[in-house]
Each structure stands twice: as structure tokens, then as C-alpha cells.
Amino acid sequence: MGIKANIFNIQHFSVHDGPGVRTVVFFKGCSLHCRWCHNPESIHAAKEILLYPDRCIGCMACREVCPVGAQVFDETGHWIDRSKCIHCFKCCEECYADALVSVGEWRDTDSILKEILENKGYFDQSKGGVTFSGGECMLQPDALTELLKGCQAAGVHTAVDTAGNVPWESFEQVLPYTDLFLYDIKAMDSDVHKACTGVENGRILENFTRLADRGANIFVRYPYIPGMNDDQVEKIAEFLHRWQQIEAELLPYHKLGNSKYRALEAQNVFEGTVPSKDEVEMLKKKYGFR
Ligand code: SF4
Numbered sequence: 001m002g003i004k005a006n007i008f009n010i011q012h013f014s015v016h017d018g019p020g021v022r023t024v025v026f027f028k029g030c031s032l033h034c035r036w037c038h039n040p041e042s043i044h045a046a047k048e049i050l051l052y053p054d055r056c057i058g059c060m061a062c063r064e065v066c067p068v069g070a071q072v073f074d075e076t077g078h079w080i081d082r083s084k085c086i087h088c089f090k091c092c093e094e095c096y097a098d099a100l101v102s103v104g105e106w107r108d109t110d111s112i113l114k115e116i117l118e119n120k121g122y123f124d125q126s127k128g129g130v131t132f133s134g135g136e137c138m139l140q141p142d143a144l145t146e147l148l149k150g151c152q153a154a155g156v157h158t159a160v161d162t163a164g165n166v167p168w169e170s171f172e173q174v175l176p177y178t179d180l181f182l183y184d185i186k187a188m189d190s191d192v193h194k195a196c197t198g199v200e201n202g203r204i205l206e207n208f209t210r211l212a213d214r215g216a217n218i219f220v221r222y223p224y225i226p227g228m229n230d231d232q233v234e235k236i237a238e239f240l241h242r243w244q245q246i247e248a249e250l251l252p253y254h255k256l257g258n259s260k261y262r263a264l265e266a267q268n269v270f271e272g273t274v275p276s277k278d279e280v281e282m283l284k285k286k287y288g289f290r
Pocket residue numbers: 055056057058059060061062063094095096097098099100
């Protein structure tokens with residue numbers, strides 16, 4: 001029996017998080033709170049409920065089963081009184097329309113590993129592998145190490161997608177079993193980083209420097225968010241210049257996560273401006289991003 005990992009999704013056949021065809025395991029819980037996060041259900045470690053009113057068929061099963069009257073149907077529509085909710089998740093079990101969905105589960109690493117290895121043939125054919133993402137997968141270093149070890153022993157390429165805001169000891173722990181780090185850098189100026197993510201960036205840049213100086217295989221990802229960190233592009237390019245072998249990608253802001261914010265009934269949702277294709281191409285060319 002392996003140890004347990006707190007995850008919220010396993011996505012198969014991804015082509016966005018490392019080379020080839022990949023299985024991506026999303027860990028739940030993050031030490032950053034990026035204003036634009038595309039996976040808002042990944043931020044809190046605790047299990048949560050997503051509500052999709054457009055899928056609701058009006059059967060009222062959720063209201064009947066809820067022990068505290070937290071499922072509310074009134075003139076404004078259907079909503080959850082989250083101040084009353086005791087997180088029993090009976091409503092999600094009863095909702096056959098998938099309008100109420102629970103996110104987050106503690107799963108045994110053995111069973112996660114088994115699911116990953118089912119796609120070994122696709123990994124081999126495409127030079128792909130597995131990517132551990134989140135949230136912040138490095139906040140669960142023991143479960144992550146167990147999974148990385150198991151994948152490497154089976155000959156599967158391993159990638160760790162991290163924002164780097166964890167103790168250096170966690171990097172030391174996973175380093176021998178990680179073929180590639182996908183490392184997010186969101187800002188060089190600490191005050192900008194704090195405004196974007198809620199935390200300063202000292203530890204993130206220090207960990208990155210130690211990792212890069214050790215010669216780890218790193219691919220940098222810079223989320224480009226107009227109005228938030230668009231003034232950081234040149235500073236990030238300058239910082240990375242020291243390590244000629246490290247490539248970096250500029251990821252332009254998009255709004256694909258907004259439906260999940262609505263499903264979490266979140267307040268003060270970030271509404272940014274999607275940059276134009278021309279602007280993105282110009283910046284990539286000028287500063288050497290992919
Ligand atoms: S159980 Fe699901 S489908 Fe039925 S009323 Fe509740 S949310 Fe709607």
C-alpha cells in the first residue's frame with residue numbers, strides 16, 4: 001500500500017505540459033494565489049463543490065438530501081450557502097446531472113501509478129511521459145517522490161510542474177527522479193510578484209538559481225498577464241540569460257478558467273485583457289521566448 005496524494009484530476013493524452021503525449025496528474029493545494037489562475041479549484045487543499053446551474057434539471061434531490069439547508073433555490077437562481085455547508089458531499093452524490101461536482105480526493109499512490117502506466121505505449125511512441133502539476137505538486141513531496149520513483153523505474157519520462165515556492169529540501173528530494181522541471185516565473189520584482197500571487201518571490205528565484213546551477217533540466221513558463229506582470233518580460237529574459245541552455249515559453253493570458261470561478265461561486269474574479277496575437281509574437285521574438 002503506497003502513501004496517499006491529494007489530487008483533483010488526472011488528464012490523459014495532454015500535449016501541453018512537456019514533450020510528447022503525456023498524462024498529467026493535478027495535485028490539490030497551492031502556496032500561491034495567482035489572480036488569473038486557470039485552475040481555481042486547485043488552490044485550496046480541501047475538497048470543494050463546483051456548481052454548474054446550466055446542467056441542473058431541477059429535480060431538487062440536492063435540497064432534499066442536504067442536512068443543513070445549504071442548497072438554496074430562490075428568485076436569483078440556485079446557489080450554495082457555503083457558510084452553512086458542512087462538506088458532507090451528499091448533494092454531489094445525489095446529483096445525477098453532474099450539476100454539483102466534488103473536486104479533490106486522497107488517492108493511494110499505487111492506484112495513481114497503475115493508472116499512469118496504462119498509457120505507457122503512448123508515451124513510448126510519442127517520447128512523452130507523465131507530468132505532475134497542480135496546484136503545487138511539490139507541497140506533497142513524499143507522495144510526489146513515490147510517484148516519480150515508480151514512473152522512472154517503469155521507464156516513463158517524468159516532469160514536475162512547479163511555481164517553486166517550497167523549501168529547497170523538497171527539490172533535493174525529487175531531483176534524482178525528475179527528468180524535467182516546468183518552472184513558472186511570474187515576475188522578477190517582488191512587489192509585482194506579491195500583487196500577482198499573494199507572496200514574494202525570494203524563495204522561488206533562489207530555488208530556481210540552485211536548481212539551474214546544478215544543471216537540472218528546466219523549461220521556464222512565464223504567464224503573460226497584461227496589467228499584472230507585462231512589465232516583467234524584459235527582466236525575466238535578462239535573469240534567464242545566465243543559463244543559455246534553459247529555454248522559456250511565454251504563455252499569454254486567456255479566460256478559459258472563468259467558468260470554474262463561476263462554479264465555485266467565487267467573488268472578485270479577475271477579468272484581464274487577452275493580448276493580441278501580434279503583441280505576443282513580437283514579445284517572443286524580441287526577448288527570445290518560445
Ligand atoms: S440534484 Fe443536481 S440536478 Fe437536481 S436540483 Fe440539485 S443540482 Fe439540480
